[in-house]
Amino acid sequence: MSALVVGIGNRSRGDDGVGPLVAARVAELGLPGVEVVTYDEPLALVEHLAGHDDVVVVDAARSRGGRPGAVRVVRVGAAPLPRDAAALGSHGLGVADAVELARALGRLPRRLTLVGVEALVIELGAPLSEPVRDGLDAAVDAVVAALPAAAR
Amino acid sequence: MTHKGAGEGRELTAETLARVEGEGAMRVVVTDGEVSEVQLRIYEPPRFFEAMLRGRGHTEPPDLTSRICGICPVAYEMSACRAIEDACGVSIPEDIGLMRRLLYCGEWIESHTLHVYLLHAPDFLGYPGAVEMAADHRDVVERGLRLKKAGNALMTLVGGRAVHPVNVRVGGFYRLPTGAELRALRPQLERALDDALATVSLAAGFDFPDFEQDHEYVSLRSERDYPIEDGSFVTSSGRDFAVSAFGDWVAEEQVPHSHALHARLRDTPGPYAVGPLARYSLNHDRLPPTAREAAYAAGLGTTCRNPFRSIVVRAVELVVACEEALRIIDGWSDGGAPSVPVPPRAGVGHGATEAPRGTLYHRYELAPDGTVLDAQIVPPTSQNQAGIESDLRGFVQDRLHLDTEELTRQCEQAIRNYDPCISCATHFLELTVEEG
Numbered sequence: 001m002s003a004l005v006v007g008i009g010n011r012s013r014g015d016d017g018v019g020p021l022v023a024a025r026v027a028e029l030g031l032p033g034v035e036v037v038t039y040d041e042p043l044a045l046v047e048h049l050a051g052h053d054d055v056v057v058v059d060a061a062r063s064r065g066g067r068p069g070a071v072r073v074v075r076v077g078a079a080p081l082p083r084d085a086a087a088l089g090s091h092g093l094g095v096a097d098a099v100e101l102a103r104a105l106g107r108l109p110r111r112l113t114l115v116g117v118e119a120l121v122i123e124l125g126a127p128l129s130e131p132v133r134d135g136l137d138a139a140v141d142a143v144v145a146a147l148p149a150a151a152r
Numbered sequence: 153m154t155h156k157g158a159g160e161g162r163e164l165t166a167e168t169l170a171r172v173e174g175e176g177a178m179r180v181v182v183t184d185g186e187v188s189e190v191q192l193r194i195y196e197p198p199r200f201f202e203a204m205l206r207g208r209g210h211t212e213p214p215d216l217t218s219r220i221c222g223i224c225p226v227a228y229e230m231s232a233c234r235a236i237e238d239a240c241g242v243s244i245p246e247d248i249g250l251m252r253r254l255l256y257c258g259e260w261i262e263s264h265t266l267h268v269y270l271l272h273a274p275d276f277l278g279y280p281g282a283v284e285m286a287a288d289h290r291d292v293v294e295r296g297l298r299l300k301k302a303g304n305a306l307m308t309l310v311g312g313r314a315v316h317p318v319n320v321r322v323g324g325f326y327r328l329p330t331g332a333e334l335r336a337l338r339p340q341l342e343r344a345l346d347d348a349l350a351t352v353s354l355a356a357g358f359d360f361p362d363f364e365q366d367h368e369y370v371s372l373r374s375e376r377d378y379p380i381e382d383g384s385f386v387t388s389s390g391r392d393f394a395v396s397a398f399g400d401w402v403a404e405e406q407v408p409h410s411h412a413l414h415a416r417l418r419d420t421p422g423p424y425a426v427g428p429l430a431r432y433s434l435n436h437d438r439l440p441p442t443a444r445e446a447a448y449a450a451g452l453g454t455t456c457r458n459p460f461r462s463i464v465v466r467a468v469e470l471v472v473a474c475e476e477a478l479r480i481i482d483g484w485s486d487g488g489a490p491s492v493p494v495p496p497r498a499g500v501g502h503g504a505t506e507a508p509r510g511t512l513y514h515r516y517e518l519a520p521d522g523t524v525l526d527a528q529i530v531p532p533t534s535q536n537q538a539g540i541e542s543d544l545r546g547f548v549q550d551r552l553h554l555d556t557e558e559l560t561r562q563c564e565q566a567i568r569n570y571d572p573c574i575s576c577a578t579h580f581l582e583l584t585v586e587e588g
Contacts, residue, residue, distance in 0.1 A: 010219070010222055011219075012219035012220070039315065040222035040315045041222050041315070043266065043270070043300075044314070046297060047297060047300075047301060047304075097281065097282065097283055100283040101270075101282055101283050101286055104283055104287050104290070104293075105286060105290060105293065105294065105297075124198065124201070124220065125200030125201060125204060
């Protein structure tokens with residue numbers, strides 16, 4: 001089965017668009033056997049996580065005291081994710097909620113990695129902030145590193 | 153845990169959590185056992201988009217404004233299309249109107265299912281959120297996801313994508329789905345109709361706080377059908393006005409505590425409400441047969457004044473959306489042009505349609521070459537803001553004996569009754585109690 005890269009976020013909301021932007025960069029790499037999709041809302045994850053061995057989700061994150069543009073990688077394991085929506089994603093029904101909902105419904109893929117990029121600005125209509133723009137390369141690298149060796 | 157009796161001063165404040173669909177905070181002040189102040193800041197206005205639209209071409213607003221909301225992009229597209237077509241003096245053929253209604257049904261199914269199953273039901277079933285609810289009620293959550301998938305399928309076929317449809321244009325669509333493609337969705341939509349009926353039964357069995365409000369209801373109403381993509385305004389006190397008269401009837405006011413403009417009816421002192429309760433109460437006679445039966449079986453009367461029962465009405469509207477989608481598909485015949493030309497001209501146009509959470513109004517002023525000179529967008533959540541504050545005032549007053557945690561939970565539930573954009577955040581209020 002193919003690997004899946006999911007970019008989550010709204011490009012019209014400043015740094016919230018970082019997920020789709022990173023996903024687009026990964027798509028340009030043309031990695032073999034890697035499907036790339038983007039969603040506006042994390043709930044879509046619940047519907048699409050199953051059916052892949054490897055899934056990497058990239059999303060804007062907001063954690064208290066986080067440095068804008070910083071990239072954080074979380075490998076989803078047997079333990080439930082901390083459900084602090086603000087820490088792992090900028091969305092209301094956040095990525096952590098979607099992942100745990102998928103877990104409750106038996107829909108988790110074999111390997112799931114979350115790549116969070118610390119956001120600075122998520123106002124409606126704002127452009128991508130400077131620090132997040134600077135962090136794009138690192139985020140793309142983190143996504144690629146999380147993919148199975150065969151795809152890299 | 154703080155537990156204060158009446159007679160003391162209290163201040164409940166709630167600060168925002170990061171989230172995408174809006175920016176929210178709540179402040180309730182209690183003085184001498186009376187709620188003296190309620191301030192809610194729950195919606196980030198689309199002012200940036202209004203400014204950005206100026207100078208754009210007349211074909212651009214549907215696509216641009218659909219970006220405002222990830223949950224109801226079709227509503228933005230439809231209100232924008234209608235306003236631009238109105239400004240250009242163009243009428244849309246019936247089949248394009250029906251295809252718009254079909255697309256909109258997909259959005260109602262997606263949005264209402266998300267709210268009913270994953271955001272609001274946990275309140276009634278006693279869970280902090282959908283994840284905890286899923287552990288005990290897996291079949292319920294699976295049904296919700298199946299329903300949402302049916303909405304996604306409609307949006308993908310008609311709109312070209314499950315979110316932010318790309319097939320919509322001023323004047324119609326880039327491509328119309330064929331009758332064969334539409335009929336292929338029938339089994340999934342029949343299942344969705346069954347699931348929607350089961351949703352009504354589920355919601356009807358919940359316990360509802362004894363609470364009623366007397367807001368003026370405002371909704372679209374059309375010649376024949378339940379209002380979705382078409383109609384002119386009616387109110388619960390019997391007034392009616394054209395979409396083009398919206399600005400004569402509704403004033404938008406800046407309030408100090410909120411980014412959002414508060415909307416109010418110019419001739420009515422109290423708040424007004426848009427959304428499922430208003431739509432239902434003003435259009436009960438327009439319900440299609442299956443939805444009407446379901447509403448009756450659920451114990452809903454011809455009007456509904458308890459905002460907590462909005463979850464039942466939303467479920468009935470899920471039935472409406474599935475039933476209408478099936479009706480449109482069954483009656484569809486191929487052959488019509490996907491769009492009509494909309495040549496620009498100087499003028500002002502108005503458009504209003506029923507977003508899942510209430511009436512969404514757009515107004516555009518165009519130059520002779522179609523350039524947008526001015527844009528105004530009045531979303532449902534800013535229209536409901538005063539009503540939500542009013543509800544909270546009455547609701548909190550009767551529940552001051554509750555501890556902070558329980559009061560916070562119930563306030564969140566009361567706000568969620570209106571499915572404001574912020575309800576994308578399942579827990580967005582951090583309530584702290586300060587002694588007055």
